[in-house]
Amino acid sequence: MIKMILDVMGQDAPASEFIRGAVDAVREYGVDMTLVGDEDLINDVFIKEDLSMEKIDVMNAESFITMEDGAMSVVKEKSDSSMNRGLKLLASGGGDAFLSAGNSGALLAGATFIVRRIRGLRAAFGATLPFDFPTLLVDSGANTVVTPADLVSFAKMGRIYCSSMYHRPDPTVGLLNNGTEETKGTPLQKEAYELLKSADVNFIGNVEGFDLTSGKADVVVCDGFTGNIALKTAEAVGRYASKSLEEALGRSVLSKAAALPLRKKLRETARRFDPSEYGGAPLLGISKPVVKIHGSADARAVKNAIRSAIYYVSTGVIYEIARNSSTLVYKDGAPVGKEKK
Amino acid sequence: MIKMILDVMGQDAPASEFIRGAVDAVREYGVDMTLVGDEDLINDVFIKEDLSMEKIDVMNAESFITMEDGAMSVVKEKSDSSMNRGLKLLASGGGDAFLSAGNSGALLAGATFIVRRIRGLRAAFGATLPFDFPTLLVDSGANTVVTPADLVSFAKMGRIYCSSMYHRPDPTVGLLNNGTEETKGTPLQKEAYELLKSADVNFIGNVEGFDLTSGKADVVVCDGFTGNIALKTAEAVGRYASKSLEEALGRSVLSKAAALPLRKKLRETARRFDPSEYGGAPLLGISKPVVKIHGSADARAVKNAIRSAIYYVSTGVIYEIARNSSTLVYKDGAPVGKEKK
Numbered sequence: 255m256i257k258m259i260l261d262v263m264g265q266d267a268p269a270s271e272f273i274r275g276a277v278d279a280v281r282e283y284g285v286d287m288t289l290v291g292d293e294d295l296i297n298d299v300f301i302k303e304d305l306s307m308e309k310i311d312v313m314n315a316e317s318f319i320t321m322e323d324g325a326m327s328v329v330k331e332k333s334d335s336s337m338n339r340g341l342k343l344l345a346s347g348g349g350d351a352f353l354s355a356g357n358s359g360a361l362l363a364g365a366t367f368i369v370r371r372i373r374g375l376r377a378a379f380g381a382t383l384p385f386d387f388p389t390l391l392v393d394s395g396a397n398t399v400v401t402p403a404d405l406v407s408f409a410k411m412g413r414i415y416c417s418s419m420y421h422r423p424d425p426t427v428g429l430l431n432n433g434t435e436e437t438k439g440t441p442l443q444k445e446a447y448e449l450l451k452s453a454d455v456n457f458i459g460n461v462e463g464f465d466l467t468s469g470k471a472d473v474v475v476c477d478g479f480t481g482n483i484a485l486k487t488a489e490a491v492g493r494y495a496s497k498s499l500e501e502a503l504g505r506s507v508l509s510k511a512a513a514l515p516l517r518k519k520l521r522e523t524a525r526r527f528d529p530s531e532y533g534g535a536p537l538l539g540i541s542k543p544v545v546k547i548h549g550s551a552d553a554r555a556v557k558n559a560i561r562s563a564i565y566y567v568s569t570g571v572i573y574e575i576a577r578n579s580s581t582l583v584y585k586d587g588a589p590v591g592k593e594k595k
Numbered sequence: 596m597i598k599m600i601l602d603v604m605g606q607d608a609p610a611s612e613f614i615r616g617a618v619d620a621v622r623e624y625g626v627d628m629t630l631v632g633d634e635d636l637i638n639d640v641f642i643k644e645d646l647s648m649e650k651i652d653v654m655n656a657e658s659f660i661t662m663e664d665g666a667m668s669v670v671k672e673k674s675d676s677s678m679n680r681g682l683k684l685l686a687s688g689g690g691d692a693f694l695s696a697g698n699s700g701a702l703l704a705g706a707t708f709i710v711r712r713i714r715g716l717r718a719a720f721g722a723t724l725p726f727d728f729p730t731l732l733v734d735s736g737a738n739t740v741v742t743p744a745d746l747v748s749f750a751k752m753g754r755i756y757c758s759s760m761y762h763r764p765d766p767t768v769g770l771l772n773n774g775t776e777e778t779k780g781t782p783l784q785k786e787a788y789e790l791l792k793s794a795d796v797n798f799i800g801n802v803e804g805f806d807l808t809s810g811k812a813d814v815v816v817c818d819g820f821t822g823n824i825a826l827k828t829a830e831a832v833g834r835y836a837s838k839s840l841e842e843a844l845g846r847s848v849l850s851k852a853a854a855l856p857l858r859k860k861l862r863e864t865a866r867r868f869d870p871s872e873y874g875g876a877p878l879l880g881i882s883k884p885v886v887k888i889h890g891s892a893d894a895r896a897v898k899n900a901i902r903s904a905i906y907y908v909s910t911g912v913i914y915e916i917a918r919n920s921s922t923l924v925y926k927d928g929a930p931v932g933k934e935k936k
Contacts, residue, residue, distance in 0.1 A: 322776075398773060398779075398781045399781050430824060433823075435663070440740050441740075462827050463823065463829075463830070464828075468831070479773050480821060482803075483773065483804045483821055484804070486803050486805045487804035488831075489804070490805045490806070490808040490829075491829045495832070495833060495865075499836075499840055503857070516857070520843055522843070
């Protein structure tokens with residue numbers, strides 16, 4: 255039986271959304287669940303909303319990490335936080351995956367110091383952009399500064415994740431750049447391009463911001479600074495578009511009865527560019543499944559994130575990544591160094 | 596009388612779209628116009644489409660810059676190109692602004708070497724994101740690598756452009772970053788944050804990808820690599836959303852008569868996130884108006900770019916920028932260096 259550990263504290267949304275999402279996931283997917291957070295608060299939600307506690311444990315935590323806390327607080331001043339407790343439970347084998355929508359920096363630090371990385375790898379977030387084809391963006395926000403070899407390692411981890419999770423036999427990998435020509439970009443992209451050409455991935459060259467919706471590459475690699483900007487811009491524009499079109503529909507002269515089926519269709523369409531639809535972003539490179547849930551997730555998004563985390567656990571993506579992690583980086587056929595020191 | 600110089604070669608769209616856009620602009624705004632490109636091709640379009648040549652000159656050019664040409668080709672091997680000819684005409688006083696939708700790198704190089712920069716400034720593209728409030732993104736693609744002082748200079752140029760073009764008395768300036776906290780970003784953003792705090796701009800701190808649609812800052816500064824990714828991502832998602840919703844409407848069970856007014860409304864809404872709606876992106880920092888038209892512009896977008904270029908010329912933004920260009924960069928109240936060497 256797969257057991258999920260869910261941090262219900264420290265995110266933007268109320269804990270009740272997270273608890274409802276967890277209850278729904280337990281019912282629909284039959285997993286076991288440990289909720290970590292303020293026990294009184296959690297029990298109150300169960301009573302108030304008359305939810306079933308079947309297959310759900312609660313682990314009390316005295317504090318939680320806020321969005322303002324420094325990344326290292328999770329292992330230092332706030333070692334009694336829900337994030338720390340949940341990660342320790344995962345590390346000690348008390349669950350199969352840990353999910354949190356809290357402070358990303360703290361989640362990265364906690365996962366790195368408590369759960370540990372796979373030897374030789376740097377951890378990176380892999381967010382899925384849910385357009386016509388799922389596109390995995392790695393790193394979508396963990397590391398603001400990376401080396402060219404890191405980008406190769408992100409490509410390899412992304413390839414394995416994408417292949418297992420989205421059933422692509424040989425996922426294509428693109429390097430996010432400011433143009434498609436080989437000579438584009440900063441020194442980082444130029445050097446990474448050379449390394450990716452001879453790396454063991456299906457590298458299709460540079461891709462642009464345009465290609466995040468086109469499905470041109472299954473996996474798009476970039477530093478976490480650029481990935482963060484691209485992801486948040488995509489979300490903002492998607493949300494803006496949905497909102498504008500809802501408004502246009504609201505102002506239209508159609509009768510309510512005529513507008514209803516159309517509104518439903520538009521909402522379905524809008525959902526296609528809602529990042530919460532594809533669940534959470536895994537911290538690739540960590541030795542056990544740690545998943546970041548979207549900051550403004552509701553119960554449905556939490557349930558979706560749990561569903562994809564179940565799949566992440568059961569497909570054994572992490573074992574596959576670990577098996578591939580000691581590969582050397584080649585340049586012109588010769589090994590030029592370890593993927594990551 | 597204001598005279599525009601329009602390069603009609605080397606862009607993705609056919610020259611005929613550009614010529615029609617120019618003819619429409621001449622008729623609507625009463626400007627004079629010089630079209631630069633293959634004279635025979637241009638004349639053919641006028642005859643075939645039965646367009647009026649009133650107030651329009653044609654300047655012949657033997658070649659044009661392709662998207663594959665290197666940036667320096669415009670001043671070296673292809674000094675007979677339409678881009679070179681047009682920029683030389685601008686530099687020599689034969690027109691008030693030059694517009695092109697061709698190769699951006701060549702446009703930057705050509706503008707820098709033929710028209711010249713304002714002393715002490717680095718040229719940067721300023722693209723306007725057309726959401727509820729126009730947001731000016733500087734640099735939207737000219738310089739992949741910049742210094743913290745460059746970002747201050749982009750902020751100052753952006754402030755002046757935004758104030759004149761969009762009638763903001765004291766435009767707010769945000770630094771595009773991967774979080775709002777002061778400590779966020781790479782060393783570039785951290786250092787720029789410090790400089791911007793004491794610079795003569797209305798600095799409101801870091802802004803995120805989310806804020807490109809929110810209107811939180813009137814001017815958003817970043818390096819041209821990040822700006823390029825953000826701009827293209829925003830465009831891609833906007834276009835994807837429009838397309839999806841058109842399709843949803845097409846599949847809906849509404850009768851054609853009932854769908855028509857709604858379709859019109861949705862199209863109007865879609866236009867609100869179409870970057871071509873706000874015309875071209877000026878190359879701020881160049882001593883005369885040089886404007887990049889959107890790569891996939893149609894006649895309407897060309898006309899809009901000409902309209903905003905007329906305004907760019909007549910408001911005297913460039914003189915204002917030049918007057919402000921020798922300002923020193925201050926840190927903790929002390930001048931720590933020239934804005935740009």
